[in-house]
Amino acid sequence: MKNAEIAEIFNDIADILEIEGENRFRIRAYRIAAQNIEDLNEDVEAVLRKEKLLDIPGIGKDLAGKIEEYVKRGKIKFYEDLKKSVSRPVLELMTIPGVGPKTAKLLCDRLKVKSINDLKKKASQGKIGNIFGVKEKKVENILRGIDFLKGSEGRTLLSHAVRVSFEVISQLKALAAAKKVVAAGSLRRMKETVQDIDILVTSNAPRRVTDAFTKLPEVKEVLAHGPTKSSVITRDAIQVDLRVVEPPSFGAALCYFTGSKSHNISLRKMAKRRGLKINEYGVFRVKTNKKIAGLDEEGLYKAIDLAYIPPELREDKGEIEAALRGKLPALIESKDIKGDLHVHSDASDGALSFEEIARACLKLGYEYVVITDHSKSLKIAGGLEQKALFENIKKIRKLNKKLKIRLLIGTEADILGDGRLDYPDSVLKELDFVIAAVHSGFKQPKDVITGRVIKAMDNKYVNMIAHPTGRLIGKREAYEIDMEKVFKKAKETNTTIEINAYPERLDLDDTSSRRAKELGIMLGIATDTHTINQFHNMIFGVSVARRAWLEKKNVLNTLDLERFLKRIRK
């Protein structure tokens, strides 16, 4: 899969062209192309083979040629030549927040800066600060940018950002000057990780809100502080951006601040074609400057002939076309979930007893929950020997007589190195629901690991494959697994694929889940719960599903108990 590599090259090219002061629209073309290739839910090489490169938005004749050149020769001559024209340090310096192409080039040209570390050294020695365009304040900002870069290891997990946003929002809500206070940005779109937290406030006294915001106790640094817009870094190193508008602009501002950027650009282009203009204050007629919408998002979309688009879909990946044609999916909601499919009890490495699990799930309004403790080979997680498993089957069957929720007995069985499961069929057939998962051999070559999972799906007792790619966000790459082949087999064997809702996993991810839906595969959203608070992670799994355009009918555990049992019985 060369998608990521090509996207990176196109972004690199855009950076270099920016340094060289090229036409900004040409630069944007490269960035848009990079984004679209990264977002592609198909291998770009496969698209090339089908001669469909030109169908990718933002890819024209020229860029299609460059993609083909890269796939066939492993390099792009234009890019190789371009790299010679610019020194590496300039590109490195541009990764510092607040340092763009102009400043980076200036520093390298005038001060012969060799790297970020070199820049830091030169700055602390007072060697910068008297060149054209860079003075004391700018130096301070650069140093702060470097510290931030080193302190923040990339993006923040959605679940963590949600917690921080709750803190900030509850304090802003307490302000007399603040009316509505809501989260926006990629957090509202429920992306798996976020770069920063965006918060929108409506107020008739904006200044008072931004003043109070920059003085909140968790604020460590103020990056910018204007009358309607401010940015801070919190003590746990997350950037929070605040925007304040007057109440009549709430909808327009929320839409603008929710993004995504490319979604907004598409909306604004559409508006323009209709003689309208969209900004964060509203929708206006260009000729008369008369405001025709902006109080709420529904009105904004309606003003340009679109159905309301849920935030999770706003990625410019076909949602606007779908809204125009009235073909938006009826997205799955949390309330559609009728049971959890993946829960560990204190029989293996979980903390909860069967009764505690039943009580917690009943409270969530579920009709059923599947206990799926680890299997015997996963010793480190207290995997169950067959004898213990059979005892649990008996225990659960007995317990069900006095419960108002149906406990089902299953397992999260290990897929062994050769693709067999570590319980024999004679054991598996006694269980209500069998999950199979890879917990070893993460570094195996693609065909081996793909083969293991495919063989597991050929076992007629396997209902679902858990966390199919094994990735841990920000910690561990997915193993080399050919999901197209897995999907094909899942379709053939009627196997469900899990969307694991554990915030660090979210596996399958949104892009692959959308692909799975296109192929007609059933998905199951499950929390992989070990402790009482983790049942609530279901919301993150549902968010992945929503971002993947999934409807209720695409998700196994939206079935009520009766239908669920009917479906899983072999």
Add this chain to the structure above:
DNA sequence: GCCGTTTTCGGCCCGACTGTTTTCAGTCG
């Protein structure tokens, strides 16, 4: 460099904050 209900040329989303060369370019979202 891409794109087309202004379709093969002439456009390309829109605005806030900062620092500095004090009128605006640079950067960001």
